[in-house]
Amino acid sequence: MPAIAAAALLHAMPPQDCAPNLLHNPGFEQGLQGWRGAGAGPDSVAHGGAASLRYHNPDDARYRTFSQTIAAQPGQTIAFGAWLKGRGLQGPSQDRGASVYIQSFDAQGRFLEGRYPAGIVGDSDWRPISARYRVPRRAARVTLGLYLRRGTTGTAWFDDVYACALSPQATLYPAGGRTLIETPQPQWLTVSSVLLDRQRKVIDQTKLRRYIADRQWLTYTPPPLPPGEYRLRQQVTEAATGRRRSSEIALDIGQPTPAVTIDGQGFTRRHGERLFPLGIYSTRDGDDDLARIAAAGFNSVLNYRYGLGKDADGFFRRSRRHGLQVIYAIKDLYAGSRFAPATRGSYAALAAAQVNRLKNQPNLLAWYINDELGLEFLPQIAARHQQVQRLDRHHPTFQVLNKTAALDDYYNSTDILATDPYPVGSEPHLRRTLHDTLQTVRAARGVKGAWMVIQIMDHAAYDSRRPARAPTEDEVRAQAWLALIGGARGLLFYSYNDLFYQQQRGRFERAAFAAQWRGIARVARQIRSFSPYLLTGDGVTLQLDGRAAARIFVRGDSALLLAANPEARTVTLRLTLPDGWRHQTERSLTMSLPPFGAVHLPLRR
Structure with missing residues (x-):
């Protein structure tokens, strides 16, 4: 079964196929037993059995949830969902x-x-809502809940709720003609490979049977073929289960x-030369703003509002005038996604039109195909990645996730992975x-690009109830250093336009913005000056006591030492440099x- 079809079936998993169900009293046949929360009660209107949970909320200022803790373990994938019915739900x-x-x-x-x-x-008869969730490695407690989202009024019924742990299975991670097979336990596996031409005609087929204990690289060697673009479709099958x-x-x-590709160490290459992408998100795209961004040391810009009905050519032209590469967003072209534009046609057709129109822009760096969409969208994201690969072999796809536990699931749907912690x-x-960063680099497996998003925005820009708390220059720098120490091959700062959010509230201070931007620019220029060291791929992470982190980036007989303190307290850093390296005359540093x-x-041999 193709991966996309398998994923679609998984998301539609009915509760009766979820065994064992990790929830107590999932159908409310015992009233609210096992559930936490007040203000709701059992009802005879049911999807299955004789009862459901009914919650009526007439007050848009009231917010309640009904939940219970489930016995889920770190690293597990949980399939969960419920049947819902609604009347007058609005917000x-x-x-x-x-x-x-x-x-x-x-x-x-x-x-977490x-x-x-x-x-x-609105008004809805019984409908299934389902999704998947990968439990983070640091999780100690996992809860499942039912709710009306903040500001929502109306009546909802919930029934046949389920949560089940999916058993891990063998997975494949292709890297050109080599494929990494990873399995959760020793077992016999069959790996089949099918090579297709541009017309999707089968050119070659092979099948290997291997006993793999943990992980193993396998190589596919194509037959003698004329030059061209081909597709390699592979499948790993567990002999014992058939999965x-x-x-x-x-x-x-x-x-x-x-023109732009990801090399064997995860670095971005543009016209054959390594580039360290140092970018910034911005929905402000005038010449003054782009000039300010370029002068600060950034070499790339991502504007996720561009797309249908916008002057994309003008945006590329203005960015090019200021020496900026463009990461172009087609991230919203998915059915059912929050910001999907209205269309009478298909989103695949809209994406194809964008790619075909803009793929020859000389300063196009990558296609931004996903901004934090969850696993329920993965089949669509994988299809978009493959579509872009077919239409434009010269530019990679890029996506940003906010849940590191699910990074492995997205490996086969992108060329570049990134995460956005936003800790400040x-x-x-x-x-x-x-x-x-470490999780993103691990998931990239040295094959994909691993980038990180650095927070420069104030969370209050998105929640007016929060007090203003913009990251300081030290916090921006520490985030960037930690990402570089962790192995990031590119950085994107989020976001330039959010630095102006107080304009909409009548509290914008030009002097405060100027001071904040000067600090951001100092960090960006420092990172840009590090590029000769960051791009060698040669270095070592130092083992330290405590929370501080440090890494040496080597370039011939010179090196760069980066160290950062992620704590809100002073720490004393003691380290011994590897043999042969000195800072000034010292090998041991405090x-x-x-x-x-x-x-x-700076370090020297």
Whole structure:
């Protein structure tokens, strides 16, 4: 079964196929037994059995959830869902309605991440809502809940709720003609490979049977063929269970090197030369703004509002005038996604029109195909990735996720992976930046690009109830250093336009913006100056006591040492450089790093 079809079946999993169901009293046949929450009660209107949970909310200021803790373990994938019925469900925003969610917390009770699938609005008969969730490695408690989203009024019924752990299975991670097979336990596997030409005609087929204990690289060698663009479709099948996972990638034979590509160490190459993408998100695209961005040291810009009905050619032209590469967004062209534009045609046709019209822009760097969409959209994302590969072999696809536990699932649907921790104002430290970078680099497996998003925005820009709390220059620098230490091959700052959010509230201060931007620019220029060291791929991460992190980036007989403190307290850093390396004349270094302090030191052999 193709991966897309398998994923579609998984998302539609009915509760009766979920065994064992991790929930107690999922059909409310015992009233509210096992569920936490007040204000709702059992009802005889039911989807299955004789009861359901009914919740009526006439007050848009009231917000309640009905939940229970489930016995889920870190690393597990949970399929969850419920049947919902609604009457008069309405709210002021697009993010409204009734739905089901799952979320996790660490051992200290701090929120980690969650999945919140789109629910039902208005009047609706019984409808299934389902999604998947990968439990983070740091999770100590996982809860599933039912709710009306904030600001939603009306009546909702919930029934036949389910949550089940999916058993892990063998997976394949292709890298050109080589494919990494990983399996959760030793077993016999069959790996089949099918080579297709541009007309989707089968050119070659092979099948291998292997006993793999953990992980193994396999090589596919195509027969002698004329130069051209081909597709390699592969499938790994477990002999004991028959379960399958599939992938499909572009395989160029005798073709010119793409204009922009990801090399064997995960670096971006443009016209054959390595480039460290140092970009910034911005919906402001005037010449003054682009000039300011370029002068700050950035070499790339991502404007995710561009697309249908916009002057994309003008945006490319203005960006090019200021020496900026463009990461172009087609991230919203998915049925059912929050910002999908209205269309009478298909989203695939809209995406094809965008790609075909813009793929020859000389400063196009990558296609932005996903901004934090969950696993329920993965079949569409994978199809978009393959579509872009077929239409434009010269530019990679790029996506950003906010849940590191699911990174592996997205490997076969992109060329570049990134995550966006946004820790400032949400946590008292910056540890998540390093953690998420390490997880992103691990998931990229040295084959995909691994980039990171650095927070420069204030969370209050998206929630007026929060006090203003913009990241300081030290916090921006520490985030960036931690990402570089963790192995990021590119950085994107989020976001330039959010630095102006107070304009809409009548509280914008030009002097405050100028000071904040000067700090951001200082960090960006420093990173750009590091490029000769960042692009070698040669270096070593130092093992340190405590939370501080450090890495040496080597370039011949010189090197760059980066060190960062993710804590809101001063730490003393003691480290011994590898044999042969010195800072000035010293091999052993002791330094005091202030809260969120970050340093860079030159080293010599």
